[in-house]
Amino acid sequence: MIRPIAILVGLGFSIVVLLAFVTGAYTWATEEAQHTAEHEFHLAPHGPEGGFEHDGPLGTWDMAQLQRGYQVYKEVCAACHSLKYVAFRDLAGLGYTEGQIKAEAASYQVPGINPDTGEATFRAGVPTDYFPSPYPNAVAAAAANNNAIPPDLSLMTKARHHGPEYVYSLLTGYGPIPDELTAQFPDFDTPAGLHFNQYFPNLNLAMAPPITADGQVTYAEGNPEPTIRQMSADVAAFLTWTAEPKMVERRQTGWPVLGFLIFATILAFFAKKQVWSSGSPRREHD
Template identity: 70%
Template sequence: MIRLVGILVGLGFTFVVLLAFVTGAYTAATEEVAETAEHAFHEEAHGPEAGYSFDGVFGTWNYAQLQRGYQVYKEVCSACHSLKFVAFRDLAQLGYSEAQVKAEAATWQVPGINPDTGENEMRQALPTDYFPSPYPNAVAAAAANNNAIPPDLSLMTKARHHGSNYVYSLLTGYQQPPERMLEDFPDAAPGTGLYYNPYFANLNLAMAPPLTSDGQVTYADGTDATISQMSQDVAAFLTWTAEPALIKRKQTGLPVLGFLLFATILAWFAKKQVWADVKPKRRKD
């Protein structure tokens, strides 16, 4: 009797699951999906017209651009965003000398402890320190940014699809919402403290346009600091923070592929040589 009840319960459960599956499949196949503002107005990220120096198999770092991107981060982005996985000593990879790295680190303040009193205090950063957060904690970060916590930028280009292009498009993509969107999707209009950007996932984000005018940053090398140029430079810099070994990996990969191709050809000839004198056996009928 218990076995019969168990079988009936199992059959009932199977029937319910099958019915739910068939109903869901039928609904998905026949029901029209309502268009959303995100689907209608979201745009795919794109990079600068000239592209990036690190694109492609033979790409390389443009160290002058990386240094300009660091300058944009320091003077603009660091007011809200941290780089918690990057140490000041890593800047040596951008072409800075040891003395320059030490001097640059000293321009930043990081949390420390007073050796005499044991109390918390701010001190000059050392090359071994990591880039500090502009806020003491997440609560303070949210309170200063319309209840939105600015994300850390260390791995941003790895965390977003087409990361370098995403950063560039986001920084250059702020604009007024299209009239058609306001008419067809009034609920999608930017609320208080939000800004329309078609390259952001839900079109509206709490970050105000960080790059608002040409010449906002005065480049040390004299490059014309247009909004497009600054966006491209900081996107390249954030690509380096996320993948500092990108170019080295490409440079290593090409010889490895060449070796594997050579080894494959060599193995094929070796096989032909070893089995050259071996004749296939004839089948006896």
């Protein structure tokens, strides 16, 4: 008795899932696109002209760009955004020496414990520490940012579709509301405390433009001019590295592995041909 009931329950479940799938597919195929300001004027992200050095299966890190991006993060983004999954010692991957890493870590104050009283305190960072949050807690972060908590940036380019391009586009996408949008959607507006950005899904973003002028960050001699687009590209590349620091090494390992697998497949094919060949040669009869 139990087996037929189980079969019927399973069959009913399968029918419900199939109906849901068919209904959803039909709705997706026949439903008209929403005619809203967000749908009509939201732009797909794009990267800087010429793309990033790390793009493509043969891409590599541009260490100079990563260091510039870290400088932009430190001088601009770190005021609001944390990098809680990145330790100071990880900066060795950007080409910094041990002494430079110690100096960078010591320039930050990180939470600690007073060994004499046991009370919470702050101390100079060491290479094994992680980048500290600019706010003590989420409540303080929201209070300082119009009730919007700035997200951690450690994995941002992995958390967003076309992450590096999204970061670059968002940083360069602030501006006035286009006249075409106002003409087509008279009721659309950017509320007080928000900022219009066509690369943000609902067009209005709580984050004020962080990079507002060329030369906002001073690069060392020999680097490109620190324009808004250049600084945006540099910090987008840096955040790509924080999200996946071993990306280039993984690609470089993948190509030899792929070559070995192709060679092994060919070798196995000829071995199969040899082992399963058509028996011993026929004997000729007199």
